[in-house]
Amino acid sequence: MTPEQSPVLEFPAWLYGTTAAIRRKARAEGRWWAREYLKTGAFPLPRQMRQVSSGELLVMHSGAEFDLGRTRWWMHMFGDVFMDLNEGVPKEERQRMRDAFESFCLGTPWGALDYTVSPSPPRSAERVANRLASVLRFWDVLQGPRYAFWPGKKYTLEELMEDIYRKTLEAWCPGGPASVREHMAMTVKRMARATREDCLEAVLRLMPVLVEEDTEFKHREVLRDTDFLRERLSALPPKKFESLSSADKYTVTVQLAAWDRELGRH
Incomplete structure (x- = not known):
């Protein structure tokens, strides 16, 4: 199920809170997704969403913010769902399930952001091309928040992608456009069909x-x-x-x- 794009940015509500609360909710969400996958072979959208306001800070890296008891968006903790996502799933089915989960997530702005900023292995050309393409699809709506990736700095989306991916973009498209968005688009095309x-x-x-x-x-x-x-x-x-x-x-x-x-x- 791939949701239609909305001009309003909404993320799973459980990612907003204190780190302790999010850790508990992430594991519960992972178990819920595992049960739904076993029943239907697909992943439903989170049961509760919360709007992300323009200029609101999203913590994208565990080392970017140390006030763990503060209520905010701790986006880097999305990965905690994987602790329980395998629950009840036969071992031989788990890789297929993980691939299906990534595909599902890349159809959402929050999933596209997570898989691009905190990419799980393998970081193959095919997978990274898909991840970058997913961020490009949601680029306009993802420009609203600010992003904490390193301590003491708030990034725009462009600055965040610059920090994480500019060297990769240059490796694929040397001397590419100054605009990170355009450079990403050019790289995705080359990477997707790369030998x-x-x-x-x-x-x-x-x-x-x-x-x-x-x-x-x-x-x-x-x-x-x-x-x-x-x-x-x-x-x-x-x-x-x-x-x-x-x-x-x-x-x-x-x-x-x-x-x-x-x-x-x-």
């Missing part, structure tokens, strides 16, 4: 940028060497390569760190 070689080239463009910025890497020259990187990427098992094929900066950094440690053992 493995397209993905490899995007990741190769990103890796030296990440190495240059991160002073923690010990073997910087090797990790900037295109031939070394191409060889290592080409040797990754298919599922491993798929997991970083979107050129997501966090996933790619983890892979670089693994190679850095491996180089240190030789």
Whole structure:
């Protein structure tokens, strides 16, 4: 079930409150969704919605706000539903159920926001293209709130996407538009039809940028060497390569760190 877009932004009401209250409600919501999925094979919209006012702050990251007892939108806690979403679901059905849940969520502004700001693995090109496309569909209505992602800073939607995705966008569309929204739209088109070689080239463009910025890497020259990187990427098992094929900066950094440690053992 995909709701029609509304000019009014509404999120699940249980995401508004104190962190303790939301944690309890999230688990209950996860169990409810699991029961509904087992009965119907689909996920219904939350039973109670709450309007998000223009300029209202949405906390998107656990480290962005430390007054946990304050009543507000703690959006990053949406992921707590996964603690109980599997309840009663046969093990062999769980991946299909998770995929169906993501598809359902991406049809809503709150789900699009969560899966894009706090993306669950695998962060493949196909999945990230779908997630970015979902945010673009709800872009206008999502411009109303402000977003807390790092301490002491309130982002606009454009600034939030800039912070999280600009390096990925540049890897896919070098020298793209200054507008993050336009750059995302261009990237989605390329990413959605990308071959493995397209993905490899995007990741190769990103890796030296990440190495240059991160002073923690010990073997910087090797990790900037295109031939070394191409060889290592080409040797990754298919599922491993798929997991970083979107050129997501966090996933790619983890892979670089693994190679850095491996180089240190030789």
